[in-house]
Every structure is written in C-alpha cells, then in structure tokens.
Amino acid sequence: MKPVIEVKDLGIEFYRGKKRRMSLREMILQGRNTAPKDTFWALRHVTFDVRPGDAVGIIGSNGGGKSTLLRMIAGVLIPDEGSVRVRGDVAPLIELTGGFLGELTARENVYLAAGLHGLTQADISARYDEIVDFAGSQVKASMEMPFRHFSSGMQVRLAFSLITTLDKPIVLVDEVLAVGDRSFREQCYVRMEKMLSGGKTLFLVSHSEGDLRRFAQRGLYVREGRLVADGPIEDVISEYNDYSDEHQ
Amino acid sequence: MSGMILVPEFKGLMANRNVLGTLVRRDLRVRYARSVLGYLWSVLDPLAMSLIYFLVFTLIFKARHVGNEPYFLHLLTGLLVWQWFSLCMTETSRALLQESRLVKSTNLPRELWVVRVVLAKGVEFVLSLPILVIFVAIYVIRGEAHLNWTLVYFPVGMVLTFILATGVGLILAPITVLVTDMARVVRIGLRMGFYATPIIYSVQSAPESIRRFLIFNPMSGIMELFRSGFFESELGRRAVVISIVLSVLVFIVGTAVFKRFEAPVLKEI
Numbered sequence: 336m337k338p339v340i341e342v343k344d345l346g347i348e349f350y351r352g353k354k355r356r357m358s359l360r361e362m363i364l365q366g367r368n369t370a371p372k373d374t375f376w377a378l379r380h381v382t383f384d385v386r387p388g389d390a391v392g393i394i395g396s397n398g399g400g401k402s403t404l405l406r407m408i409a410g411v412l413i414p415d416e417g418s419v420r421v422r423g424d425v426a427p428l429i430e431l432t433g434g435f436l437g438e439l440t441a442r443e444n445v446y447l448a449a450g451l452h453g454l455t456q457a458d459i460s461a462r463y464d465e466i467v468d469f470a471g472s473q474v475k476a477s478m479e480m481p482f483r484h485f486s487s488g489m490q491v492r493l494a495f496s497l498i499t500t501l502d503k504p505i506v507l508v509d510e511v512l513a514v515g516d517r518s519f520r521e522q523c524y525v526r527m528e529k530m531l532s533g534g535k536t537l538f539l540v541s542h543s544e545g546d547l548r549r550f551a552q553r554g555l556y557v558r559e560g561r562l563v564a565d566g567p568i569e570d571v572i573s574e575y576n577d578y579s580d581e582h583q
Numbered sequence: 584m585s586g587m588i589l590v591p592e593f594k595g596l597m598a599n600r601n602v603l604g605t606l607v608r609r610d611l612r613v614r615y616a617r618s619v620l621g622y623l624w625s626v627l628d629p630l631a632m633s634l635i636y637f638l639v640f641t642l643i644f645k646a647r648h649v650g651n652e653p654y655f656l657h658l659l660t661g662l663l664v665w666q667w668f669s670l671c672m673t674e675t676s677r678a679l680l681q682e683s684r685l686v687k688s689t690n691l692p693r694e695l696w697v698v699r700v701v702l703a704k705g706v707e708f709v710l711s712l713p714i715l716v717i718f719v720a721i722y723v724i725r726g727e728a729h730l731n732w733t734l735v736y737f738p739v740g741m742v743l744t745f746i747l748a749t750g751v752g753l754i755l756a757p758i759t760v761l762v763t764d765m766a767r768v769v770r771i772g773l774r775m776g777f778y779a780t781p782i783i784y785s786v787q788s789a790p791e792s793i794r795r796f797l798i799f800n801p802m803s804g805i806m807e808l809f810r811s812g813f814f815e816s817e818l819g820r821r822a823v824v825i826s827i828v829l830s831v832l833v834f835i836v837g838t839a840v841f842k843r844f845e846a847p848v849l850k851e852i
Contacts, residue, residue: 349850357762410690413846425690433688438613450605451689 338384339422339505339536340408346379346416347403377403379416381562383555387504390537392551392568394575400560401540405429405509408538423536424453426503431494437483441474444482445497452501462500469496469526471519492519499526506530508539524549544572592838595692602691603699610703626711629662636662636783649788651814653727656718660810661782663715664740667708668748668802669773674700675752676759676769683852693845694838697752701745708741719813734812743805747830753837757844760851781806787816798822801829 351373378400385391393401406412407419409427434448445466449459467475470493477485485493499506508527527550531537541547547554547568554571556564558578564571596603615621637655651657678696679686686696722728759765780802781789789797797803798819804826811818 347850359762359764359768406687409688411687412849415846427688427690430684430688433684436609436613439609443612447605447609451602451685451691453599453602455601 336387337422339387339389340385340538341420341422342381342383342404342408342417343420344417345381345404345407345414345419347377347407347412348374348415349377350374376560378407378557378560381417381557381560383562383565385536385538387536388534389553390531390551391539391553391555392547392571393538393540393555393557394547394571395557396579399557401557402509404557405507405538405540409507421505423505424503425505425507426452426498426501428495428498428506428508431498432490435482435490435494437481439482440479441482441485441493442478445478445493448494448497449501452498452503454501466493466496466500469500469522488516488519495523499523499530503535505536505538508537508541510541547572589835589838592692592694596694596698599691599695603695603702606695606699607703607706610699611706614703614707622710625666625707626714629659629666629711630714632662633658640783649784651785651810651816653722656722656728656813657785657810658783659715659718660813661780661806663708663711664744664806664809665777665780665782665802666711667704668744669777670704670707671701671748671752672755672769672773673766674704675748676755676766678752678756679760679848679852686849686852693849694753694841697756697841698749701748701752704748705741705745728813731812731815733815733818736808736811736818740805740808743801743808743826743830746834747801747805747826750830750832750834750837753834753841757841757848760848761844776800776802785810785814785816786819786822798825799829801826801833805830 381404393404395401403412406429407414408421409425409429410419410421411427411429434451435444436447439447445463446456446459449462449466450456454462467478470489474485474489474493477489482490506527527537531550537550539547539550551568554564554566554568555562556571556575564574614625633655636658640650641654675697678700679693682696686693719728719730723730755765755769759769779797779800781797786794786797786803786807798821804819804822804824807818807822
C-alpha cells in the first residue's frame with residue numbers, strides 16, 4: 336500500500352523576528368528596509384512516511400518544530416525545501432473554532448463551517464443531529480443563539496464534534512485534547528479511539544505522554560528542527576525523557 | 584504561458600465552488616444579519632453621494648457641461664459601480680489578514696479568499712440594482728431618458744469589473760500581509776482613483792489632452808459599458824477594448840503575484 340503521508344527532505348525557513356513586516360514609508364523615505372533579515376530553519380531534512388491506519392505521535396520541546404510540521408502536512412504552510420505529499424482528505428483539528436463567526440447562530444455556523452470542509456448542505460443536514468448530540472445537551476439547547484454567547488467550553492465542544500464528524504481518512508490533531516472538562520475530554524478520547532479503530536490515520540502533536548501512549552503506536556521525536564528518532568512510541572518517549580533529563 | 588498560470592487556479596476554484604458559495608453566503612449573512620439597515624446602507628451611500636454631487640455640480644457650480652443627461656442617473660450608475668470596485672479594493676487587501684484563522688486552519692486554494700470578497704460585493708451590487716431600475720423607470724416615464732439596445736453591455740461590464748477587481752485583489756492581498764502600510768496606500772489610491780475615473784464626469788467631456796490618459800484607466804471603458812444602455816454617446820470602442828485588455832492583463836499578473844508570495848504570506852499570518 337502507498338503511504339498516505341510522504342514527507343521528503345522537508346525544510347522551512349522563518350525570519351527570526353516574529354514579524355517580517357516591511358514598511359513602504361520606510362523603504363521610500365529612508366531608502367532602506369529595517370525588517371529583520373536573519374533567518375533560521377524551523378525544520379530541515381525531515382523525511383518519513385505514514386502508512387494508512389498508522390497512529391503517529393509527535394514529541395518534542397516547545398519551539399522544536401512540531402506544530403510547523405503538522406501545519407505543512409495540513410497544507411496551511413508551504414515548505415521551502417523538499418515536499419509533503421498527502422493522499423486523501425484531511426480533517427485538521429488545528430484551529431478548532433477557526434471557521435466560526437460570533438455574529439451568527441450556532442446552527443448557521445455548523446452549516447457554514449462544515450461547508451468550508453467540503454460538505455454539501457444535504458450532507459450536513461444528514462449529520463446535523465449527530466454533531467449536536469455529541470456536543471452535549473447544553474449546546475443542543477442553544478443552537479439558535481449567537482455563537483459568541485457560547486462559553487469557550489461550549490464553542491470548542493461544538494467545533495470538535497463538527498470536525499470529528501467530517502469522516503475524513505486522515506486526522507491531524509494539534510494539542511486540542513487539552514480542552515473541555517474531564518467528562519467531555521473522556522468523550523473525546525472515546526471518539527478518537529473509535530475513529531482509529533475505523534482505520535483512520537492519526538497524526539497527533541501533544542505534550543501529554545498519556546495522550547501519546549493512549550493513541551499512538553509510533554513516535555516521531557523532533558528536536559531543533561531535525562527528526563532525531565522514529566520508532567515505537569515507548570522507545571521514542573524514553574529517548575525524549577532521557578535527553579530532557581540530561582539537558583536540564 | 585498565461586495558461587500555465589491560470590489553469591490550475593481555475594480548476595482549484597471550480598473544485599471548491601461549494602465552499603466559495605458557502606463563503607459568499609456567510610459574508611452576506613453577516614452583512615444582513617443584524618437588520619435591514621445592512622441592506623439600506625449599501626444603497627443609501629451611493630444615493631446620498633449622487634444627491635450631493637448633483638446639488639454641488641448643478642446648483643452651486645452652475646456651469647456644468649460634463650456628464651450625461653439626466654445627470655443624476657449618470658452619477659448613480661457611476662457611484663454604484665465604483666462602490667463595488669472600491670469596496671473590493673479595501674476588503675481584498677485585508678482578505679488574508681482578516682480571515683487569518685480560517686486561512687491557517689483550512690487547506691483551500693488561497694485565491695478563494697480574494698475571489699469570495701469580489702463575488703460577495705458583486706452580489707451586493709446586484710441587490711442594489713433595483714434602486715437604479717427605479718430611477719431609470721422614473722426618467723424614462725418622464726421622457727428624459729430612453730433605453731438603448733446597448734443595455735446588453737451592462738452584464739459585460741459586470742464580468743469585466745469582476746476580472747479587474749479579482750486581479751487587483753490578488754496583488755493587494757499578499758502585499759498587505761507583507762507590507763504594513765499598504766492599507767493606507769490603498770486608501771489614498773482609491774481617493775485619487777475616484778477622480779481619475781469617469782464617475783462624476785464622462786470620458787467625452789474631458790479635454791483631448793486628458794482623455795488620452797483617461798482611457799488607459801481600465802475603469803473608464805467599464806463605466807462606458809455600464810452606462811451605454813442609458814446614454815448613447817457613452818460607448819467609446821477604444822476605451823472598451825483597452826479596458827478588456829488591461830483587465831485580463833491585471834488578472835494574469837495578479838495570479839502570478841499571488842503565487843509568488845503565497846509561501847511567505849502563510850508564514851506571516
């Protein structure tokens with residue numbers, strides 16, 4: 336079987352200052368551009384394959400390039416070197432409430448956000464009850480309210496429910512499991528496990544060893560922009576811990 | 584060469600036309616969600632401006648020889664079209680920044696964020712047309728205006744406005760992300776563009792020395808297409824041909840510029 340995610344010699348370079356922002360006024364009046372010019376490679380020479388049905392966890396310290404890697408697989412960042420090839424549709428659990436608008440009602444938001452992920456109106460109508468039921472009775476009772484009146488917990492619940500109902504073969508998760516109260520988190524875990532047992536491919540970025548052990552069989556350890564380990568999740572977690580202990 | 588740039592973009596947009604429809608609906612719903620005032624604003628603004636220019640140029644500067652008769656109709660057509668175009672400019676230049684959360688979380692062809700603004704503003708333009716129809720009807724009934732067969736060029740003007748506004752938007756959207764004061768430049772440019780476009784006057788009324796430059800404003804020919812159904816003298820073939828060529832050219836350049844800056848823009852937002 337062909338790999339569903341094929342990453343070859345991947346590299347991406349960022350400007351060191353947070354913003355590169357140039358100013359026309361400065362360029363014209365002073366004839367120079369004071370925007371920062373020094374760069375660094377957030378990721379470089381990263382190569383790996385993911386087979387269908389794999390559950391891969393990414394581990395590494397903050398700023399090591401984990402989320403950058405996830406975003407390039409999601410196609411929302413474009414690499415400067417190498418390539419990412421993804422076969423199949425992706426359900427990105429990245430900015431969960433990204434497609435939601437505060438002014439509109441929760442119901443309108445469900446239709447619009449699911450539409451953005453490629454579902455037709457009929458698809459959404461068919462899944463509407465499933466989405467709302469999973470989000471819980473509190474959300475269900477408020478579907479005609481403007482979305483901005485939702486508590487942040489309710490917002491995330493509805494968004495998580497929506498994106499996990501999309502039924503895409505590849506699921507990318509960026510530390511969203513840390514949201515919601517304990518009972519909802521448990522519900523999310525159950526749903527993620529169900530998705531995995533249904534043969535979906537999972538790509539998970541997390542700081543929680545518990546989450547990584549629970550969902551991933553294979554681990555990728557990203558450190559300072561390099562892929563330093565790729566193997567069974569337990570081995571990779573202990574390699575990460577050993578390195579962290581040594582360099583404290 | 585141009586085909587090499589445009590074909591994949593066009594395919595990407597067609598594959599996502601459902602999403603495009605969703606986004607346009609979303610824009611309109613947000614705009615009209617709160618009240619009918621949302622709709623009223625989009626027609627009140629050009630109406631009020633038409634009235635003001637009409638009063639200023641016919642009552643205060645009594646010696647008006649420019650523009651077509653009825654002058655109010657000339658103004659209203661020009662201002663409605665200009666409103667569509669200028670709103671596209673201000674909003675496409677912000678398109679990627681304003682929707683940065685969506686751009687960062689959905690893998691859609693990024694051109695979509697520009698096209699959706701131009702389309703949504705186009706729908707608002709169409710929704711504001713009943714006002715124009717009412718005034719045309721009033722002037723026709725009073726015998727002060729009549730309709731020509733060239734009214735069929737009205738939709739052609741719409742298509743050209745769409746192509747031109749998308750092209751300029753594809754240039755402005757990425758540059759505004761990378762250059763902080765671009766939004767201000769766009770505002771100044773639009774204010775100058777208002778007078779460099781035959782809105783309160785017509786190309787024919789400009790002296791030859793200025794007309795030579797004026798027809799190289801792609802909006803000149805577009806205005807003539809929109810107005811020719813009401814004013815026979817309006818259709819200057821040279822201006823129309825130039826605006827077709829320029830609009831398509833701007834569109835091709837815009838597509839290339841957008842592709843060129845896509846990767847750095849995604850890192851910035």
